[in-house]
Amino acid sequence: MALRRLAGRILLHRVASLPPPRPPPAFLSSESRGHLLLRFSTSSSTPPHFMVQYLVSSCGLSPAEAAEAAPRFAHLDSASRPDAALAFLRSQGLSRAQVRAVVSCKPKLLLSDVEATLRPKFRAVRAVGLSRADVARLFALYPPALTFGVHTNLLPRILFWLDFLGSAKLLMKWLNKTWLLMYSVDILLRNLFTLRALGIPDSRITTTVRLQPTLIMQSAAKFQRLVGRVEACAVPPSSGMYMWAFFTLHNVSESAFPAKKAAVMGAAGCTEEEFDAMFRRAPCFMFLPAELLQRKVEFLLATAGCDTKYIVNNPVLLTLSLSKRMVPRCRVIETLRSRGVDIGKTNLRSIMRWSEAKFVERYILRYKQEVPELLELYPPRHG
Structure with a gap:
């Protein structure tokens, strides 16, 4: 709870102190971009910029990746700044593969000032309790985090997930599976508030989100649509199955659900109300393909001696x-x-x-x- 309160305070301070957003810098026209790519490509008659070979030999990028990234370094006449950034990343324990992951995702990080930009981020993440190896892995798994402001985005997001997941081990586990730090804390808190406002206990929310954090990693509009889908299945928020229904519908698309529902109803001969009752009792059976659901219902009816009522009352059989x-x-x-x-x-x-x-x-x-x-x-x- 202390970490959550700290993250909340940092978030409030960020909202109050941030200046109005500035418009993004103008991008190169497609014609100019083409000229630059041609200039830096090794296939051009013009000798390639030295950064093409640098990105290949020092950072592990492929020639194609290096040629695409090289225009970002058009103004450089030496590798002193990239050398300093690379040396720092390696000094923090990043392996060659991890350095490649960082540079291929965010090449401009090689232009970062080590003391002003990079070091404070590594120091801040170490300060919240992550090991040196985990910090290196965190930035390699999600390189955009190296572009975050320490107090405006980096720490609030890491502290939120450390608090919510309960351990650095789970944080690293989920970072390895998804870009866990992609969404801002205010989006995550707003989605949690939506669930709490329905009266769902924190214990149920936490249990389910720890199984799949992407449940709350959604835009407000998408999250509200998901809430509406659960409501359409007549699962009340007071039900112990509400979060499992939410979990299921998050993983079963709006296009796939009707086909699976039709397969079950057609094979079992049940009504919509009976299907809703099945879903309320064991929502996770809807993870299965429509054809397999149909085969299971037919087997239970023809071979196992079940009738429609028994299947409706015991949908766990379909799992x-x-x-x-x-x-x-x-x-x-x-x-x-x-x-x-x-x-x-x-x-x-x-x-x-x-x-x-x-x-x-x-x-x-x-x-x-x-x-x-x-x-x-x-x-x-x-x-």
Whole structure:
């Protein structure tokens, strides 16, 4: 909480003190850009600028990348400033691959003043508790962070995620998967406020966002559309499944959802209200492809002895593997019956939901002497 309050204070100070935004500098026309690229390209009849070879040999860029980046250094007549920037990055523990990642993403960082621009950022991130190796990795994974103001963007974003995720380990894990620092803290806080305003407890929000931080890394408009999609599925914010529905719809596009819904409703013969009830109980079944959902429903109806009402009340069945769980278990029961083994009353609907250990103990290990082929039909495994 202390880190969150600190991030909030930094954010408020930023909003109050920042001058009005200035218009961006004019970009080169496409014609001028073409002339520059021609000048710096190694294929031109003009001798290439020395920075082309420098970017290849010192930074690890490909010749094509170097030729594209070289116009940014047109004014240089020596490599003294790039040398200083590279030397500093390497002194901070960045490997050659990490240096290449930084320079290929943001070539102009080679023009940075080390003491005024680069060193303060490394020092600030180290000060919040990240190791030297993690700081190097952070900037290599998200080079734009080296262009952030220390107190206006860099620290607020890092402090927000450290506080929210709870550890530097999780911060680095998610940085490796997504550009976690891309969105400003005010956007993230606004999206969190939207969820809290619905009455969703912080504990549920935190649990789900830690599973997928991109849930709150969205524009306000996109986030509100997602809230509206959950509402359209009749999932109330008071439900313990609300955040799982939110999580699911974040990962299932607006175009894919109707096809999956139609596949389930068509195969099960259920109404829209019944489908909404299924979604409220186990939203994550909608991660599966429409064709697989249809096959699972058909199997449950035709083979496992389920009816539509049972599937509607137990949609978690649709999250179980058809090839590794449902079909093999049915084969085991059929084999035991065909061999005349008295297994008592069996309910395939319930057996599908048994834990792996319970099923193996009850039907595989118990009868392996009488029906040894059971171990081939259903080899014991964890799960």
